[in-house]
Amino acid sequence: MLKIHNSLTKQKDIFTPIEEGKVSLYVCGMTVYDLCHVGHARVMVVFDVVVRYLRSVGYDVTYIRNITDIDDKIIARANENGETIQALTERFIDEMYQDADALGTLRPDQEPKATESMPEIITLIETLIEKGFAYASDNGDVYYDVSQFDEYGKLSGRVIEELRAGERVEVNEQKDDPLDFVLWKAAKSGEPAWDSPWGQGRPGWHIECSAMSATCLGEHFDIHGGGQDLQFPHHENEIAQSEGAHGCQSVNYWMHNGFVRIDDAKMSKSLGNFFTVREVLKQYAPEVLRYFILTSHYRSPLNYAEDQLEQAKATLTRFYTALRDVAAAEVRWQDDKDYGARFREAMDDDFNTPLALAILAEVRQALNKADPQEASYLAGLLVCLGAELGLLQQTADAFLLGDDDDSEILTLIEQRNTARAEKDWAAADVARDSLTAMGIVIEDGADGTSWRRI
RNA sequence: GGCUGCGUAGCAAAAUGGCCAUGCAGUGGAUUGCAAAUCCAUCUACGCCGGUUCGACUCCGGCCGCAGCCUCCA
Numbered sequence: 001m002l003k004i005h006n007s008l009t010k011q012k013d014i015f016t017p018i019e020e021g022k023v024s025l026y027v028c029g030m031t032v033y034d035l036c037h038v039g040h041a042r043v044m045v046v047f048d049v050v051v052r053y054l055r056s057v058g059y060d061v062t063y064i065r066n067i068t069d070i071d072d073k074i075i076a077r078a079n080e081n082g083e084t085i086q087a088l089t090e091r092f093i094d095e096m097y098q099d100a101d102a103l104g105t106l107r108p109d110q111e112p113k114a115t116e117s118m119p120e121i122i123t124l125i126e127t128l129i130e131k132g133f134a135y136a137s138d139n140g141d142v143y144y145d146v147s148q149f150d151e152y153g154k155l156s157g158r159v160i161e162e163l164r165a166g167e168r169v170e171v172n173e174q175k176d177d178p179l180d181f182v183l184w185k186a187a188k189s190g191e192p193a194w195d196s197p198w199g200q201g202r203p204g205w206h207i208e209c210s211a212m213s214a215t216c217l218g219e220h221f222d223i224h225g226g227g228q229d230l231q232f233p234h235h236e237n238e239i240a241q242s243e244g245a246h247g248c249q250s251v252n253y254w255m256h257n258g259f260v261r262i263d264d265a266k267m268s269k270s271l272g273n274f275f276t277v278r279e280v281l282k283q284y285a286p287e288v289l290r291y292f293i294l295t296s297h298y299r300s301p302l303n304y305a306e307d308q309l310e311q312a313k314a315t316l317t318r319f320y321t322a323l324r325d326v327a328a329a330e331v332r333w334q335d336d337k338d339y340g341a342r343f344r345e346a347m348d349d350d351f352n353t354p355l356a357l358a359i360l361a362e363v364r365q366a367l368n369k370a371d372p373q374e375a376s377y378l379a380g381l382l383v384c385l386g387a388e389l390g391l392l393q394q395t396a397d398a399f400l401l402g403d404d405d406d407s408e409i410l411t412l413i414e415q416r417n418t419a420r421a422e423k424d425w426a427a428a429d430v431a432r433d434s435l436t437a438m439g440i441v442i443e444d445g446a447d448g449t450s451w452r453r454i
Numbered sequence: 455g456g457c458u459g460c461g462u463a464g465c466a467a468a469a470u471g472g473c474c475a476u477g478c479a480g481u482g483g484a485u486u487g488c489a490a491a492u493c494c495a496u497c498u499a500c501g502c503c504g505g506u507u508c509g510a511c512u513c514c515g516g517c518c519g520c521a522g523c524c525u526c527c528a
Contacts, residue, residue, distance in 0.1 A: 028528075043528045151513040156523075162456055163524070227528030257528075264520070268527055295467065295477075301460080301521070308466065309481060322493065352515075354468050358476035425487055432489080443490045
């Protein structure tokens with residue numbers, strides 16, 4: 001029985017889909033004006049695992065992740081760079097795919113873009129005005145009237161009066177109330193703009209997700225995900241918009257993943273303390289980053305540190321070492337009564353990937369001890385369990401050896417083995433020292449010498 | 455100030471009212487020409503103070519410390 005921690009109820013709820021056997025999932029994606037950083041990687045990997053797991057236990061999942069391709073930052077960056085908004089966003093959408101693909105994340109079923117959803121966005125704003133949840137101001141802005149939505153604050157646990165007391169909301173003369181938020185922004189000169197009943201303008205940030213989720217998944221769907229920082233105000237506002245306009249509950253389960261931190265501070269663009277996925281992948285295999293992300297539960301903070309990546313790398317090396325030279329059998333983990341059952345228990349408990357990885361480690365150890373027939377089964381089990389986490393899907397050689405030229409390595413190994421055959425240990429060690437200097441580790445086994453890169 | 459969440463061994467990270475997490479690192483042993491890999495064994499825990507209980511890392515209360523949100527942010 002799958003349980004999901006629901007930000008709306010603040011507890012683990014038993015997951016019951018709206019329509020039996022089907023799951024509709026919407027995840028807030030990237031604003032495309034720069035490269036993805038490790039925080040973005042976490043969202044991608046976490047929800048990738050959610051999708052993989054839900055599918056593996058039989059759900060027909062529709063996975064939507066939007067792309068925000070128009071907003072203040074995009075406009076500012078395009079101006080800075082002296083390029084068009086379209087050129088900028090297309091470039092970074094392409095970069096995003098490079099990172100997402102490297103990390104082995106499955107493509108969402110649909111990736112709606114804000115700029116391609118204008119009719120839906122405008123219709124939604126019109127509905128909100130008709131129903132009295134929104135008002136147009138003199139300058140062509142349209143605002144959501146927070147006081148009209150009784151349940152405002154239900155997701156983030158906020159109370160309107162307290163927000164007002166906070167006094168940190170900037171005063172804007174166009175708004176009736178400082179807490180009201182913008183649905184449609186009137187265009188300033190030179191800004192990209194779309195026609196609307198309120199004049200030329202562009203959508204506010206929150207409205208696009210309400211429009212696109214309803215378009216792709218309907219007015220009421222199962223799971224909405226995103227980073228914890230989106231819980232307020234973005235998701236709170238999304239609820240106000242969707243539920244105000246549609247008059248029904250919009251989302252059953254809200255999932256929020258924790259932050260990536262550096263030195264105990266949130267990794268963020270505004271603090272400037274971020275690593276891009278691209279930078280990390282220069283030094284580590286994508287699978288290492290993915291493994292690192294999954295070593296922590298998705299709701300916990302994840303402290304980014306190089307030695308943690310080294311640990312992840314060492315662990316993966318052991319997994320692939322165990323898989324090396326074993327012909328993996330075709331196995332369905334769902335049929336395995338021991339490890340498979342415990343894996344399911346772990347994942348059913350709000351996607352507990354650290355516990356799931358502990359079970360994979362047990363399989364690995366059993367595999368190392370097993371006789372050939374059992375080994376083949378356990379290797380198959382390991383690979384198919386790994387698949388649900390997006391791990392262990394390469395060949396052992398691809399991970400351990402890489403695909404750089406290895407002729408020199410093979411020559412040295414041959415030299416060393418010739419020396420060993422003659423019991424010329426000094427010469428053998430010279431060859432090995434050369435290999436060590438090249439970052440190569442040698443392993444003499446019963447049937448020959450194998451090697452791997454450090 | 456308001457609202458969340460967290461504090462587990464050298465590092466990372468789970469579960470659990472009474473028994474093993476797990477990974478990386480360390481130590482001892484087996485194995486090896488020596489290594490590596492592997493196996494066996496093993497050392498380090500539950501922020502502090504009270505309470506509930508036969509028994510608490512686990513439940514309750516207080517304290518301390520940390521992070522996040524309240525403003526753009528995955």
